[in-house]
Amino acid sequence: MCALISLRCRQLLDHRIEIFLALVDISQQFSENGNSRCCHRDPARSLEPGPEGPETPIQVVLRVRPMSAAELRRGEQSVLHCSGTRTLPPGGGPEVAFRFAAVLDGARTQEDVHAPAARSFSCTVFTFGQTGSGKTYTLTGPPPQGEGVPVPPSLAGIMQRTFSWLFDRVQHLGAPVTLRASYLEIYNEQVRDLLSLGSPRPLPVRWNKTRGFYVEQLRVVEFGSLEALMELLQLGLSRRRSSAHTLNQASSRSHALLTLYISCKTAQQMPPVGPGEPPVGGKLCFVDLAGSEKVAATGSRGELMLEANSINRSLLALGHCISLLLDPQRKQSHIPFRDSKLTKLLADSLGGRGVTLMVACVSPSAQCLPETLSTLRYASRAQRVTTRPQAPKSPVAKQPQHLETDMLQLQEENRRLQFQLDQMERKASGLRGTQMAWAQRNLYGMLQEFMLENERLRKEKSQLQSSRDLARNEQHVLAQQVHELERRLSACHRHQPGPGPAPLCPCLMVPAPSCHALPPLCSCPWRHLCPLCQAPLAHWACPWRERHLQQVLGPEAPGSRPLSARPPPWAPPCSPGSAKCPRERSHSDWTQTRVLAEMLTEEEVVPSAPPLPAGPPNTSPVLRGGAGVQNLAQRLEALREQIGSSLRRGRSQLPHSEGARSPGQVRPPC
């Protein structure tokens, strides 16, 4: 039969410390080992595995040692009655029973006290109780029987069994694990390093935000085997202060704290450890408190009394902190952990992030009943203290959390930006469809309009240039005609008042206007001079020119049109499609000022040409080519009138016989 102390420490697990992941569930062990005989757990107090961070009460187990030989010799009575998870003090009813997570009576052996199944990063196991109640025995077994004589395995305490269990798990883990250990005692309110290389010396207790309270310059020894760890344990036990008094021949005079640090060896995961700084990782802490004692009962004197007073003060400070931790409201406020070195170093175990297991040790003797009741009350209060287990915030542990947080933030930002981008693209696509279509249509339309307008402007420019050139040519021709007519008119005026009659020009015999009407002079071989002014006549200026030419040159010159059909050299060019081309002007046409004016005014109108300024409604058409042409045409008309009037005056002065000449007497054509 075996019985187990159900130390169901549900812990937060760090994935890096695989060793704790593989720990067996104590509840399963509890059932498998059938501890129904004497070790009972309280279902109401049992802890179920839960998520990270729940409030976890301190687990308290009561161990009642057997009556010692001395107690039996003194005839003392065992007064504690254990039943299940309860223990009944003498004289009380069920209503005064103390209930704990587990109760182990004196029949339980060391093998029944199983190692704590620590699934925590930070797990603390400490024993407390009256002096000689069996605290050290529970943790480390009986004192060594001699130097170098190991404790029999059957009598090994929780610490040795936990060490063995730990190495067994490490071997089955398959991953490199670094194990370190430190061991200290608090003696007369001084911290001493039990593993120091030299003689132990007082060490200061410091505090910082990352580590909390810690012992400065505490030696942390790495070990690689169970034997090495056992040696460290024995070294510390041998250095620990102990004395003999009435109730215990090997009474511990100090509080002892042995801590195991478990960490992975992966260099990427472990930050460098500073000198004397314990590595970050899983931690198991075993605390063997010095026993409270009544000086009167123990008979301590001198140094023993001083030690007892120091022990009692620190235990009183611990009890005070526990009482304050029971009050949820005060728990959030100040807890006087600084009142003693003990409470400083147990602060994390009592109110921090670790899981705590307390083993309350009592004597069943009636002589110890007052202290036993005090311990029961103390333990009963302590098991109502809760902690909130969580992984320590080491840089190693924080890094993945930061990375994960950063990654989540970046993903969220990415989704938000992507959403905004989609919104913008959606709006842009909506605008683009209409705006681009509009722009394309308008640009294309505008381009077409610009091209057409440009083409129209090119045509207008070309036509305006043509009109300008034409007008200049017409102006030039008219200027020559005007000049010639003015010269002839001045000649006529010179001969008109002369004494003798001037020879009659055959041209005057025709009813048409005289050949003086137009400047191109007649080249007729018969008459080279005008009979009136004796000026040379152009060949086409004679009204009978064509008849004369036919007589001289024949009916028609080969390869040429009739002379009458030939335009004068100054005639405006005839465009192929022009509406004026089909009508060829006769010689007489060209001899008329009206024809010239018509030619100038009825010149082909270019549709795209800009309109000329319109004159008054009854005014004559505005000649193309400008005011110069118009003035010339007016002057030409005026000259023609003057010539006509001069001729009429000349005829009226001629002799009647000559004026009655018959048509048959017409002179041969010139």
Ligand SMILES: Nc1ncnc2c1ncn2[C@@H]1O[C@H](COP(=O)(O)OP(=O)(O)OP(=O)(O)O)[C@@H](O)[C@H]1O
């Ligand atoms: N369960 C037990 N079975 C047999 N012997 C025990 C048991 N518990 C304690 N003892 C014996 O009782 C004596 C006192 O035990 P222990 O020294 O562990 O008491 P303690 O609480 O540590 O005392 P102190 O506070 O003075 O150190 C020892 O001789 C030890 O062997």
